[in-house]
Amino acid sequence: MAEAEAESTAGVQPRATGLRSTRQRRAVLEVLGRCPEFISAQELHALLADSGSTVGLTTVYRTLRELDRAGLVDVVRDEGGERLYLRRPTDEHRHYLICRCCGRSRPVDAEAVERWAAGLAELTGFAELEHTLELSGVCADCRQAEATAPCRQAPPLLAAESGTQDGLG
Amino acid sequence: MAEAEAESTAGVQPRATGLRSTRQRRAVLEVLGRCPEFISAQELHALLADSGSTVGLTTVYRTLRELDRAGLVDVVRDEGGERLYLRRPTDEHRHYLICRCCGRSRPVDAEAVERWAAGLAELTGFAELEHTLELSGVCADCRQAEATAPCRQAPPLLAAESGTQDGLG
DNA sequence: CGTCGACGTGAAAACCATGTTCATTTAGCA
DNA sequence: TGCTAAATGAACATGGTTTTCACGTCGACG
Ligand SMILES: [Mn+2]
Ligand SMILES: [Mn+2]
Ligand SMILES: [Zn+2]
Ligand SMILES: [Zn+2]
Numbered sequence: 001m002a003e004a005e006a007e008s009t010a011g012v013q014p015r016a017t018g019l020r021s022t023r024q025r026r027a028v029l030e031v032l033g034r035c036p037e038f039i040s041a042q043e044l045h046a047l048l049a050d051s052g053s054t055v056g057l058t059t060v061y062r063t064l065r066e067l068d069r070a071g072l073v074d075v076v077r078d079e080g081g082e083r084l085y086l087r088r089p090t091d092e093h094r095h096y097l098i099c100r101c102c103g104r105s106r107p108v109d110a111e112a113v114e115r116w117a118a119g120l121a122e123l124t125g126f127a128e129l130e131h132t133l134e135l136s137g138v139c140a141d142c143r144q145a146e147a148t149a150p151c152r153q154a155p156p157l158l159a160a161e162s163g164t165q166d167g168l169g
Numbered sequence: 170m171a172e173a174e175a176e177s178t179a180g181v182q183p184r185a186t187g188l189r190s191t192r193q194r195r196a197v198l199e200v201l202g203r204c205p206e207f208i209s210a211q212e213l214h215a216l217l218a219d220s221g222s223t224v225g226l227t228t229v230y231r232t233l234r235e236l237d238r239a240g241l242v243d244v245v246r247d248e249g250g251e252r253l254y255l256r257r258p259t260d261e262h263r264h265y266l267i268c269r270c271c272g273r274s275r276p277v278d279a280e281a282v283e284r285w286a287a288g289l290a291e292l293t294g295f296a297e298l299e300h301t302l303e304l305s306g307v308c309a310d311c312r313q314a315e316a317t318a319p320c321r322q323a324p325p326l327l328a329a330e331s332g333t334q335d336g337l338g
Numbered sequence: 339c340g341t342c343g344a345c346g347t348g349a350a351a352a353c354c355a356t357g358t359t360c361a362t363t364t365a366g367c368a
Numbered sequence: 369t370g371c372t373a374a375a376t377g378a379a380c381a382t383g384g385t386t387t388t389c390a391c392g393t394c395g396a397c398g
Contacts, residue, residue: 082384227356
C-alpha cells in the first residue's frame with residue numbers, strides 16, 4: 001500500500017516557505033489537502049496511518065505548527081480548546097462558520113467585521129491589532145437529523161486526489 | 170490574618186444563582202471582584218493564598234465554571250488556550266480588547282458585529298449561532314515602554330476593597 | 339556523484355491546564 | 369438541633385501539546 005512516491009519533487013515550489021521537502025511533510029500536506037473540513041492533529045495522524053504513510057504524532061504537530069506559521073493552514077479552536085486545521089486554498093485571511101454537530105464549515109464574508117476591527121486601532125490607541133472570530137451553529141442538515149438522533153452526523157472525511165501544489169521547497 | 174468574616178451573609182442575594190454561599194465562594198468572588206484584569210484560575214488561586222484564604226485549586230476551577238454558567242464572569246482564552254476570567258460588572262454580553270503586553274483590557278462596543286452575526290443565521294441556514302470575538306493589541310503605554318525593554322510591563326494586580334454584592338444566595 | 343552540516347524525525351517523557359473520584363465537611367432548611 | 373443534598377479538596381486521571389535527544393536525511397557545494 002506504500003503509495004508510489006513517483007512524483008518526486010515535480011512542480012514543487014509555489015510558495016517558498018524555507019521548509020525542506022520531506023516524505024512526512026509531503027504526506028501531511030497531501031492528506032490535509034484532501035480534507036474538506038477542519039481536523040485535529042490526532043485525527044490527521046490517524047488519517048495518515050490509514051493512508052499508509054507513517055508519520056509520528058510529534059511530526060504532525062510540528063508540521064502543522066510550521067504550516068500555520070507559513071500561512072498555509074487556517075486554525076480554529078473547538079470548544080475544548082483543541083486546535084483544528086484546514087488547508088487554506090487562498091492566502092486571504094478568512095473566518096468560518098462551523099457546524100457544532102457535523103463539523104462542516106463554510107467561509108463567511110466578514111469584510112464588515114474587518115473594517116470595524118481596523119477602525120478600532122485609532123479609536124483605542126492600540127497597535128498591532130489582532131482578532132479571532134469564530135462562528136458556530138447547527139447546519140440545516142443536522143437540525144433535521146436532530147429530531148431523531150441527538151446530533152451525531154457522520155463528519156465527512158477525505159476527498160479525491162488533489163493537485164501537486166504542496167507549498168514546500 | 171484570617172480576615173474577620175463579620176459581614177456574614179449581609180445583603181447577599183442580588184442575582185439568585187442557586188449557589189450556596191460558602192467561605193470559598195465568597196473568597197473567590199471577593200478577590201475576583203478586586204481584580205481589574207483577566208486572570209487565570211491558577212493566578213486567582215495564588216492571589217487567594219496571598220490574601221490568607223485557603224481555597225483548593227479544584228474549588229477555584231469549579232467555582233469559576235459555575236460563575237461562568239451563572240453569567241457572573243467573562244471568559245477569554247489567551248493565545249495558549251488558557252482560560253482567563255474577569256468579574257463582569259453588568260450582565261450584558263461583551264467583548265474586550267486586551268493588551269498582549271500588560272494584560273490590561275477594555276470593553277469595546279461590538280454592536281455592529283452583533284448585528285452582522287445575527288444576520289448570518291438567515292443567510293446561511295444555520296441555527297443556534299454562537300460566536301467568539303477576541304481582540305488583542307499593544308496599548309499605548311506598552312508601545313512606549315517597548316522601545317526600552319522587550320515588553321514586560323508589570324500587569325496590575327488587586328484593587329481596593331469592593332462592595333458587598335457577591336452574586337450568591 | 340560523494341561529503342557533510344544543518345535540519346528533520348520520533349519514541350519516550352515531561353508539561354500543564356483542567357476534570358474526576360470519593361471520603362469528609364458544611365450550608366441551609368424543617 | 370438534625371438531616372440531607374451540596375460543596376470541598378487531596379490525590380489521581382486525562383489529554384492535548386511540547387521537549388528531549390539520539391539518529392536519519394535533505395540538499396548545497398565541490
Ligand atoms: Mn478577521
Ligand atoms: Mn458578541
Ligand atoms: Zn451539521
Ligand atoms: Zn499594555
